Amino acid sequence: MTVRSVDRPLVEQLPQAGRRNRRPLAGLLQSAVTPRVILIGMCFLYLVPFYWMATTALKDNPELNIYPPTLWPLAPNPGNFISAIRYIPFPQFFINSVILTAGTAIGAGISNPLIAYGFARIKWPGRDFVFAIVMATIFVPFPVLILGLFDVFTKLGWIDTFLPLIIPAFFGNPFYIFLMRQFLLQLPVEISDSARIDGARELQIFWHIILPLAKPAVAVVIIFAAVAAWNEFLLPLIYLQDESRYPLAIGLQFFRSQHNVQYNLLMAASTLVVLPVLALFLGFQKFFIEGVSVGAVKG
Amino acid sequence: MIAVPRLRLDKKDRQSLLVALPFVGPWVIGFLAFTAYPIYYSFTISFTRYSGFGDATNIGFTNYEHMYHDVLFWKSMYNTLYYVALAVPVGLVIAIALGLAMNQKVREVAIYRAAIYAPSILPIYALTFIFIVLLNPRFGVLNYAIVTLGGPSINWLGDPAWTKVSVVILAQLGAGGPALIFLAAIRGIPSELYESAALDGAGAIRRFYHITLPLLTPVILYDLILGLILGLQIFTPAYVLTQGGAGAGAGQYVAGPDNSLMFYVLYLYKTAFQFTDMGYASALATVLFLVSVVLALAIMRTSRSWVHYEVT
Numbered sequence: 001m002t003v004r005s006v007d008r009p010l011v012e013q014l015p016q017a018g019r020r021n022r023r024p025l026a027g028l029l030q031s032a033v034t035p036r037v038i039l040i041g042m043c044f045l046y047l048v049p050f051y052w053m054a055t056t057a058l059k060d061n062p063e064l065n066i067y068p069p070t071l072w073p074l075a076p077n078p079g080n081f082i083s084a085i086r087y088i089p090f091p092q093f094f095i096n097s098v099i100l101t102a103g104t105a106i107g108a109g110i111s112n113p114l115i116a117y118g119f120a121r122i123k124w125p126g127r128d129f130v131f132a133i134v135m136a137t138i139f140v141p142f143p144v145l146i147l148g149l150f151d152v153f154t155k156l157g158w159i160d161t162f163l164p165l166i167i168p169a170f171f172g173n174p175f176y177i178f179l180m181r182q183f184l185l186q187l188p189v190e191i192s193d194s195a196r197i198d199g200a201r202e203l204q205i206f207w208h209i210i211l212p213l214a215k216p217a218v219a220v221v222i223i224f225a226a227v228a229a230w231n232e233f234l235l236p237l238i239y240l241q242d243e244s245r246y247p248l249a250i251g252l253q254f255f256r257s258q259h260n261v262q263y264n265l266l267m268a269a270s271t272l273v274v275l276p277v278l279a280l281f282l283g284f285q286k287f288f289i290e291g292v293s294v295g296a297v298k299g
Numbered sequence: 300m301i302a303v304p305r306l307r308l309d310k311k312d313r314q315s316l317l318v319a320l321p322f323v324g325p326w327v328i329g330f331l332a333f334t335a336y337p338i339y340y341s342f343t344i345s346f347t348r349y350s351g352f353g354d355a356t357n358i359g360f361t362n363y364e365h366m367y368h369d370v371l372f373w374k375s376m377y378n379t380l381y382y383v384a385l386a387v388p389v390g391l392v393i394a395i396a397l398g399l400a401m402n403q404k405v406r407e408v409a410i411y412r413a414a415i416y417a418p419s420i421l422p423i424y425a426l427t428f429i430f431i432v433l434l435n436p437r438f439g440v441l442n443y444a445i446v447t448l449g450g451p452s453i454n455w456l457g458d459p460a461w462t463k464v465s466v467v468i469l470a471q472l473g474a475g476g477p478a479l480i481f482l483a484a485i486r487g488i489p490s491e492l493y494e495s496a497a498l499d500g501a502g503a504i505r506r507f508y509h510i511t512l513p514l515l516t517p518v519i520l521y522d523l524i525l526g527l528i529l530g531l532q533i534f535t536p537a538y539v540l541t542q543g544g545a546g547a548g549a550g551q552y553v554a555g556p557d558n559s560l561m562f563y564v565l566y567l568y569k570t571a572f573q574f575t576d577m578g579y580a581s582a583l584a585t586v587l588f589l590v591s592v593v594l595a596l597a598i599m600r601t602s603r604s605w606v607h608y609e610v611t
Contacts, residue, residue: 148337
């Protein structure tokens with residue numbers, strides 16, 4: 001009796017413990033130790049590349065050619081970061097990346113809530129049909145559009161400017177429209193209806209009532225759009241020609257175009273490119289995780 | 300299916316359209332300018348010879364006939380399908396495994412989730428740089444680990460047999476994103492299902508195959524189709540791996556040892572922007588579109604037999 005009363009609650013506290021594990025030690029092993037070992041092992045695999053990036057960035061050039069590779073820099077040299085910034089016009093590329101990121105994020109933050117409102121909170125004939133087209137565009141391979149887009153932006157005289165990279169964000173993105181729409185559908189219809197009875201126009205309802213409630217979803221869209229713009233590679237490669245307008249994505253290629261690639265400097269520059277994204281992630285973790293999870297609703 | 304809208308509109312309908320227009324209008328303009336027109340443009344230009352300047356000359360189906368005899372077209376198609384056939388299933392299994400692991404009830408699980416998810420939002424070109432260092436055949440830490448464990452030293456980026464595998468491994472750094480979607484889906488499964496199954500004596504493995512996996516099939520379908528569409532577009536790692544370095548093929552129809560990294564979109568990009576053969580590049584784009592649609596529809600068709608929306 002006494003043994004059981006000690007034994008039982010312990011097993012019940014650990015929902016993963018199977019029936020076979022009557023002994024507490026085995027139950028503990030299965031419920032607390034095994035999942036941790038697996039999870040830590042997975043995290044290890046996912047973090048090794050970044051550990052290697054950061055430590056390689058701190059190594060001196062000769063140390064890169066030592067076998068076996070040194071797991072920790074023999075004499076960590078933070079000066080590599082300064083060398084990397086001077087090796088290419090890093091500050092210029094950085095500013096360009098910031099402009100592109102900010103412009104895209106602003107565009108996405110304005111357009112997607114507006115468009116999603118039109119699909120979620122106004123009834124109009126053909127709405128569901130048009131929304132199906134919005135969703136279908138997710139599945140159009142982007143490279144199929146490249147040549148036509150190049151033609152559009154050539155006609156507009158926008159090639160070799162930031163405009164083709166920023167302006168399309170002001171016209172919505174199917175992923176973000178979907179994400180915003182999911183959020184707006186959850187808000188009760190009554191808040192809009194009572195405002196309409198009071199004579200409010202739809203744009204007023206959007207601006208004064210719905211948008212303040214939708215701030216978390218707007219934040220998710222802005223954050224996702226900012227990260228996507230910071231990471232974008234193919235678009236600036238196509239639209240930008242003058243070096244002075246390159247973002248970091250294209251600018252970092254200069255490290256590779258030398259005969260003797262200085263990998264420690266390349267890793268230092270890569271660290272500097274990755275850090276802002278990681279900082280954004282750590283600051284807004286909740287928004288990232290919730291934003292991704294919306295996809296599961298769709299199924 | 301979604302019904303095509305009625306074409307006769309009464310006064311109230313027209314009024315509601317006017318109300319919706321300021322909201323949906325931007326999307327309509329963007330759709331016409333940045334999606335519909337480019338598709339139309341690609342299609343029409345694919346029947347011409349066009350350098351991007353001057354006038355396009357109509358040459359009928361010549362570009363498509365050329366494609367049939369073009370060794371690099373077949374090579375790039377083969378490389379891309381090889382990559383997709385490997386990367387999509389591997390990515391799916393890893394994402395589900397990560398999702399299951401992220402669902403474990405340990406107190407600090409949020410830290411593990413963050414660590415696994417974070418790499419998926421980092422720039423692919425930077426991850427590719429890191430891989431160039433990690434996979435170095437002589438001084439890279441991956442080969443050091445493999446050799447220490449008694450395996451062979453692999454020339455990851457120099458041996459055509461391994462280059463695509465390297466890109467598949469690289470792509471797995473992005474598995475944290477889909478893993479979170481699977482996690483959300485797993486957490487959405489009612490716990491009563493597991494409880495009653497456990498009462499019936501079903502072990503963890505049987506519960507996974509009879510409850511978890513069937514209920515994840517809608518997400519698996521979504522992940523498969525999106526993975527397929529995005530996999531066919533694989534570009535950045537191949538560009539970064541092959542474009543840099545002395546004599547590595549900038550401005551040439553070369554990508555990696557034995558052209559093993561000449562993926563379809565890289566070939567399309569080179570054709571259009573390095574060799575300014577817009578007509579042929581448009582034909583390549585049109586074929587990519589068709590291949591994507593056909594493969595996606597094929598998966599959709601099979602899905603009727605394996606996607607479950609509830610436990611049977």
